[in-house]
Amino acid sequence: xxxxxxxxxxxxxxxxxxxxxxxxxxxxxxxxxxxxxxxxxxxxxxxxxxxxxxxxxxxxxxxxxxxxxxxxxxxxxxxxxxxxxxxxxxxxxxxxxxxxxxxxxxxxxxxxxxx
Amino acid sequence: xxxxxxxxxxxxxxxxxxxxxxxxxxxxxxxxxxxxxxxxxxxxxxxxxxxxxxxxxxxxxxxxxxxxxxxxxxxxxxxxxxxxxxxxxxxxxxxxxxxxxxxxxxxxx
Numbered sequence: 682x683x684x685x686x687x688x689x690x691x692x693x694x695x696x697x698x699x700x701x702x703x704x705x706x707x708x709x710x711x712x713x714x715x716x717x718x719x720x721x722x723x724x725x726x727x728x729x730x731x732x733x734x735x736x737x738x739x740x741x742x743x744x745x746x747x748x749x750x751x752x753x754x755x756x757x758x759x760x761x762x763x764x765x766x767x768x769x770x771x772x773x774x775x776x777x778x779x780x781x782x783x784x785x786x787x788x789x790x791x792x793x794x795x796x
Numbered sequence: 797x798x799x800x801x802x803x804x805x806x807x808x809x810x811x812x813x814x815x816x817x818x819x820x821x822x823x824x825x826x827x828x829x830x831x832x833x834x835x836x837x838x839x840x841x842x843x844x845x846x847x848x849x850x851x852x853x854x855x856x857x858x859x860x861x862x863x864x865x866x867x868x869x870x871x872x873x874x875x876x877x878x879x880x881x882x883x884x885x886x887x888x889x890x891x892x893x894x895x896x897x898x899x900x901x902x903x904x905x
Contacts, residue, residue, distance in 0.1 A: 683841075713891060724883065724895045725839070774838045778891065784829070785893055790838040 684708050685777050687788035694765055695796055701761045702791045704775030710755035711777035715785060716748070719772045731758050755779070765795045798822050800896035802884050807902045808874055816869045816899045818884035826887040830858050830869045833881045833898070842869070842882075871901075879903045 684707040694700050704714055713732050717725040729750050731737040737750035749761040758777075762769055772792050776785040799821045808814040820828070827846035831839035845851055845860035845867060857870040869882055884896040 715892070724897045727892060730890075730892060772836075776893075784841060784844055786841060787831075787838040792836075 683784070683786040685711075685775065685786050685788040687775055687791050689791060690789060691792050691794075693794045693796065696766055697764055699761055699763045700765055700793060701759055702773055702775075702793075704758045704760070704777065704788050706756045706777040706779065706786075709777075709779055711758075711779040712755065713778050714752055714758040715776045715778075716750060716758075716760050717774045717776065719774060719790075725774065728760075762793065765793070767795045769793065770795045798886075798888075798894050800884055800886060800894060802882075802896040802899045804897065805900045805902070807904060808871075810874055810876060810903055810905050812874050813870065813872050814874060814901065816871075816882050816884075816901065818867045818869070818896060820865050820867070820884070820886050820894075820896075822886045822888060822894060824889035825862065826889055826891070828858075828860055828867050829883075829885045829887065829893065830856075830867075831883040831885060833883060835880075839883055874903050876903050876905070 686705045688703045716728045719725050727740050728743045729737045729739045731750050731752040733752050733755050739745045752758040774790040776787045778785045802818045830842040833839040843858035850859045855872045860867045881898040881900050883898045885893040
């Protein structure tokens with residue numbers, strides 16, 4: 682139980698384009714989903730917290746107009762990186778909680794490379 | 797402020813026991829998690845402690861002392877596949893996880 686999927690697992694795009702990443706909880710309803718970013722050899726940095734049906738809460742320093750988050754249902758949240766630039770290249774990981782309210786289960790991550 | 801400390805790197809021998817420590821100072825506390833992360837992969841859940849004491853799960857055990865702001869992850873009978881980063885994370889009152897920098901464990905033959 683508590684499986685979270687992410688799609689795509691890898692994406693390479695040109696600078697200036699937008700990229701959408703999907704996060705799905707496969708076997709439980711996720712009341713809350715979280716989006717993280719991880720740079721090489723660094724720990725996870727929380728970008729935003731997303732609750733179903735409401736606006737996401739962004740961490741300080743994260744541009745909400747650049748990183749659009751939609752949590753349309755209890756099993757799906759999307760992160761759209763708009764007008765991506767090379768510095769946005771990173772490992773983006775989502776997590777979901779809901780089955781056990783205290784435990785976050787992570788998706789497999791999406792590696793983004795912006796050329 | 798929020799602060800979670802754990803050693804950056806550790807090395808141990810296959811078959812041995814290793815203890816990874818984590819100290820924390822956070823404005824709220826709703827439990828402490830340990831995650832394992834292999835290079836290039838997302839973290840996988842190992843353990844959750846919200847009450848003081850030891851939680852044992854197979855080869856892995858986790859301990860918590862809330863009064864001391866201290867936890868450790870104990871790995872027994874180390875295997876080569878245990879080489880990974882181990883992340884200590886504290887759940888705040890808002891449900892957010894605050895991560896430490898992670899401890900990279902290298903298991904040698």
